[in-house]
Amino acid sequence: MNTEKKWADLSWEEKREERFKRWLAPNVTFSSPEAEKLYKERVTRFIKAIKLEEPDRVPVILPAGNIPAYLAGGNLKTAMYDYDMLRRAWLKFLDEFEMDTFIGPGLVFPGKVLEIIDFKLEKWPGHGLADHIESYQFIENEYVKAEEYDKLIKDPSDFWLRTFMPRAMGACKAFEKLPQLTAFIGLPVFYLAYFADPEIQAAYKKLMEAGVETMKWMQVVNDVSQKSLEAGLPSFWGSMSGAPFDMIGDMLRGTRGIMMDMFQRPDKLQEAMERLVPIAIDEAVAGANTSGCPIVVMPLHKGTGGFMSNKQYEEFYWPTFKDILLGLINEGLVPMPFAEGNYEPRLEIIRDMPRSSMIWWFEHMDMARAKEVLGDTACIAGNVPVTALCTGTPHDVKERCRRLIEICAPGGGYILTGGATMDRGNPDNLRAVMEAAKEFGVYK
Amino acid sequence: MSGDLVNLLADLKDKEVLELVKQRLGAGEDPLKILEDSRKGMEVVGKRFADDEYFLPELVFSGDLLKQVTELVKPHLKQAVETKKLGKVVIGTVAGDIHDIGLNIVIFMLDVNGFEVYNLGVDVPADAFVNKVKETAAPILGLSGFLTPAFDAMKETVEAVEAAGMRDKIKIMIGGGQLDEDIRKYAKADAYGKNAMAAVALAKGWIGAK
Numbered sequence: 327m328n329t330e331k332k333w334a335d336l337s338w339e340e341k342r343e344e345r346f347k348r349w350l351a352p353n354v355t356f357s358s359p360e361a362e363k364l365y366k367e368r369v370t371r372f373i374k375a376i377k378l379e380e381p382d383r384v385p386v387i388l389p390a391g392n393i394p395a396y397l398a399g400g401n402l403k404t405a406m407y408d409y410d411m412l413r414r415a416w417l418k419f420l421d422e423f424e425m426d427t428f429i430g431p432g433l434v435f436p437g438k439v440l441e442i443i444d445f446k447l448e449k450w451p452g453h454g455l456a457d458h459i460e461s462y463q464f465i466e467n468e469y470v471k472a473e474e475y476d477k478l479i480k481d482p483s484d485f486w487l488r489t490f491m492p493r494a495m496g497a498c499k500a501f502e503k504l505p506q507l508t509a510f511i512g513l514p515v516f517y518l519a520y521f522a523d524p525e526i527q528a529a530y531k532k533l534m535e536a537g538v539e540t541m542k543w544m545q546v547v548n549d550v551s552q553k554s555l556e557a558g559l560p561s562f563w564g565s566m567s568g569a570p571f572d573m574i575g576d577m578l579r580g581t582r583g584i585m586m587d588m589f590q591r592p593d594k595l596q597e598a599m600e601r602l603v604p605i606a607i608d609e610a611v612a613g614a615n616t617s618g619c620p621i622v623v624m625p626l627h628k629g630t631g632g633f634m635s636n637k638q639y640e641e642f643y644w645p646t647f648k649d650i651l652l653g654l655i656n657e658g659l660v661p662m663p664f665a666e667g668n669y670e671p672r673l674e675i676i677r678d679m680p681r682s683s684m685i686w687w688f689e690h691m692d693m694a695r696a697k698e699v700l701g702d703t704a705c706i707a708g709n710v711p712v713t714a715l716c717t718g719t720p721h722d723v724k725e726r727c728r729r730l731i732e733i734c735a736p737g738g739g740y741i742l743t744g745g746a747t748m749d750r751g752n753p754d755n756l757r758a759v760m761e762a763a764k765e766f767g768v769y770k
Numbered sequence: 771m772s773g774d775l776v777n778l779l780a781d782l783k784d785k786e787v788l789e790l791v792k793q794r795l796g797a798g799e800d801p802l803k804i805l806e807d808s809r810k811g812m813e814v815v816g817k818r819f820a821d822d823e824y825f826l827p828e829l830v831f832s833g834d835l836l837k838q839v840t841e842l843v844k845p846h847l848k849q850a851v852e853t854k855k856l857g858k859v860v861i862g863t864v865a866g867d868i869h870d871i872g873l874n875i876v877i878f879m880l881d882v883n884g885f886e887v888y889n890l891g892v893d894v895p896a897d898a899f900v901n902k903v904k905e906t907a908a909p910i911l912g913l914s915g916f917l918t919p920a921f922d923a924m925k926e927t928v929e930a931v932e933a934a935g936m937r938d939k940i941k942i943m944i945g946g947g948q949l950d951e952d953i954r955k956y957a958k959a960d961a962y963g964k965n966a967m968a969a970v971a972l973a974k975g976w977i978g979a980k
Contacts, residue, residue, distance in 0.1 A: 449868060455893070459866040459919045581871050585827040586834060589782070632875075632965060633826045667947065689948075713952040716918055746948055749918055 338683070341658025345620040346373055349564075352618055354555040361558030368426045369560045372741070376660055376705050378682045380738040384731055384767030386426045387562055387707065388756050389715060389744025392434060392460050394419035396750040402460045403451035406437035409546045416550045420557060423753075424760050428559035430551040435462070436543035442536040444496025447577065460749035469493050470578040472587060475594040478578075479601055481506070490578070497532035500525035564621045565613030567606050567654065567661070569647035570599035572627045581628065588642055599646040607653035614659050621685070622654050622661045630667030636675065644675055655683045662687055662707070673699040682739075689745040694733045697740075706734060709745035710759060716751040720758040727762030735767055742767065775804065779811025780818070782828060784835050791842050801846040808839050809853070809882075816882035820967045826871070829878050855886040857977040860902045861912035862890030863946075864923035869916035872946050872966075876912065879966040885973060896923075896930035903931065903940060910973050911940050913959065916947035924949075924957035941976045945969060 333341065350369050356362035367382070374381035395405040398415035405412045416431045437450065447469075449455045450462045470478075470489065478485040484506050491498040504520055511517060520526055551561060574595070575584035587595045610622045628634070629643035654661045662685040669676075670692055681703055688696060688708040696706050710730065714722050727742060734740035742763050748756065775794075778787045794804055815832045818824040859880055863873050870892050880887050888906055890898055903911055911931065913924050924944055931937050944954060945963040954962035963969040 455868075456866055461917050461919060463868045463917070465868065581826070582830050585830040588827050589784075589831050633871075635822075635825045638825065638827060711950060711952070712918060712948050713921070713950050713956075716921055717952055717956045746918070 336658075338656050338658060338680070341656075342620065342660070343658075345614070345658045348618050349373075349560065349620055352555050352560075354552065356558060357556045358558075361556065363558075365555070365558040365560060368558070371426060372560070372562070375738055375741055376682065376685060378702070378705060378737070378739040380769040383769060384735050384740055384742050384763045386760055386763045387429070387741060387743040388423065388425045388427075388759060389710060389712070389747045390419065390423075390429065390756055391747030392749045393747075393751070393753070393756070394431070395434070396460070397422075397753055401451065401458055402434065402749070403437070403457050405431065405434045406450065407452075409436070409543055412543075413546045413550055417553060420550070420554050420559070423756060425559065427562040428551075428554040428557075429563055430547055430554065430561070432547045432551075432563065436540060439536050439539045439543065442497065442532055442539060445494065446496060447494050464576060466576070466580045468580045468583045472579070472583065472591060472594075475591065475598050478598050479594070482601055482605060494577075497536070498529050500529040561617060561619040562621050563623055564617045564619030565610045565623070565659070567610040567622050567624045567650060569624070569626055569629060569643060569650070569663075570602040570606065571629060571643045571647065572625075573602055573606070574598060575628045584628070588638065592642075595642070596646075599642075600649075603646050603649045603653065606650050607657070610650075610654055611657050611659065614657075620659050622659050624650075624661055624663040626663050626665050629672070630665070631669060631671045632667065636671055639672060640675060648679075651679065651684065655680060660684055665689060665691075670695060676700070677703050679703060685741065687741075687743065691745075693730060697734050701737070701739060705739045705741065707741035707743050710743065712744055712746040712748060715744055715748040715755050718755065720752065720754040723755045723758040724762045724765075727759055728766045731762065731766045735769075738769070775807040776810045776814065779808055779832065779835065779839075780814035782815075782831055782835065784831075784838075787835060788838060788842065791839050795842065795846055801843045804843055805840070808836055812836055812882045816879055819879065820970075826875065829875060833878065854884075856884040856979050857910065857973070858886045858888065858906050858908035859910045859912055859973055860888045860890065860899060860906060860908045861914065862894035862899065863892040863914045863916070864920050864927055865893055865895050866919040866923050867915050867917050868892040869947070870914075872916065873914040876914065876945065876963075876966045876969045879970050880912075880973060883970045883974070884979075885970075896927040899927055900930050900934045900936070903936060904934070909940055910976055911942045912969060912973075913942065913944045913957075914946045915944070915949060918948060920946065920949070921953050921956060924953065924959065928958050941972075943969060943972050 350366055356365065371381040371385040375385050392402045394415045395401055398418050400411050400415060405415060412431050412434060420428055448462045448464055451457050451459045455463065474489060477489055488501055488504055492502045503523060503526060575581060579587060614620055614622060629639050651661045664687045666689050668690040669688055673696060677699055685705040685707055686700060691709050693709060700706055710723065710726050714726055730742060742759065775790055778790060791804055812832060815824060819829060861877060863870055877887050877889055888902055890902055899911060913927055915924055928942055931940060942959040943961045943963050944957060944959045949962060951962050961972050963972055
């Protein structure tokens, strides 16, 4: 990257420029000069929207979830288990739809891998859910007891390895028996003795098997994303992260558990969340470094409007989440939280960020108010109702897009996309989103 | 004294609530009276939730507190508690969806507002809803759903009620994450409720309660 000044000495804007340059010039041979030209135009369109400037027209993220599988005659289940089908379906979609960015199949997880590790945290089609269901669903539980916060706070890596993994993956149950890594690891013979345990050996063998299987899937995902870049379609999914409150509430303690903790052990909860901040930042940075795309998608869950008060949000949710946002921004990345539910009560709180440093993607939201409150601070994205996408006509969809563009587009800083993504339904509804942007979203 | 328990519970003063319940039981007071006060306390919690003063954490915490009170009182009960209910509601998350945070909020609010709620849980097949409605003769069916697969599952559930010849005897309300009036029409339900307060208002309206 920049050789004149050390990375650490650059301002966040300078770091971001470096990352934008890399995003604009991916390491790929474009299929044609036209593809290269379009690629640069598309990335520039997004960069301008992020910087709250007017691009040539409103950029679009097609709200296509797992619909490529459906349109190729399959469904999420077939795509999870048949990698050839996965490749075919997403390439077919790439071929048949006009778009500004292409979301690859990286979130269609390989079913066989989940089975090998005996993954306990999700149900998926054919595995706890009916075959035709187009989503994974998280199984909420108190996987970690209230008394176990100290383990996480003391040593997160040790906690993941010996407490969480054995519960999240049946194949790793034996990791409970591993001792902690000690200061005497310089002479590791006593530690190594544990690796003679047949159950621990079996657990590692399962992980190796899962690793090999994962690579088969990843090959396909990488292939598809390479092809989309060659065709001139940038990625918008550079990396992923989230909010510490959700990491603990979703995965470890469950909704009930974490909400009891807000009353019964608020200090432990805060300390644990703070512990996760630098880990989450490092992980997201590493992901973006690999992908070359600086956007960090952050699905948010439990801080939504009806779930907690603004006071609780400001005490428990926002501080550590904001630390992660600022940490990512300071690395030149562009956080894009997906605010599930209704985030309207939070608008005045989340406004408190450096100007043009991030994108807020809204599900349910009065977008006029979002534009009014956030318009001079952050780029906003959303929120064509997924109900209209799934059950409406192309005309309905186009009309809703037109209204959104009229409200949100003036002055720049708006990305047209869904309030959530579409897994099946009329493909012309997706085309209508793109048509609306071209018809109503051109800046003059 | 009884007013104290109502307010202490409503204010979520857990230690004081449990202390007072023990005191009153120790003084030989009618356990039913204690349960009645607790119910009133929970009613206040429900009101505060409706007024945006309380949110999900307070519902979770008060629910847990009520459970502890009930456990203290239970050994002292000589007869089963019979409370007069406003009406019956069968409710659950439709097939293919296992989300229940919103469902539980609605159940909490229906319950503190005097409804007898039959909760079928999550990923409930259409038949199970139909059977429960038959069994309980409930006049209201609540369908919850969070994800897009719920759109079709709701439609299928309403169709199953129709096929069972019960459609004109029951009011069906839907609610949850990604739903709206469009899906109400799509599923041919009677009403869409944006939140738990809307569910209570709809249910009360249908049975003619105030």
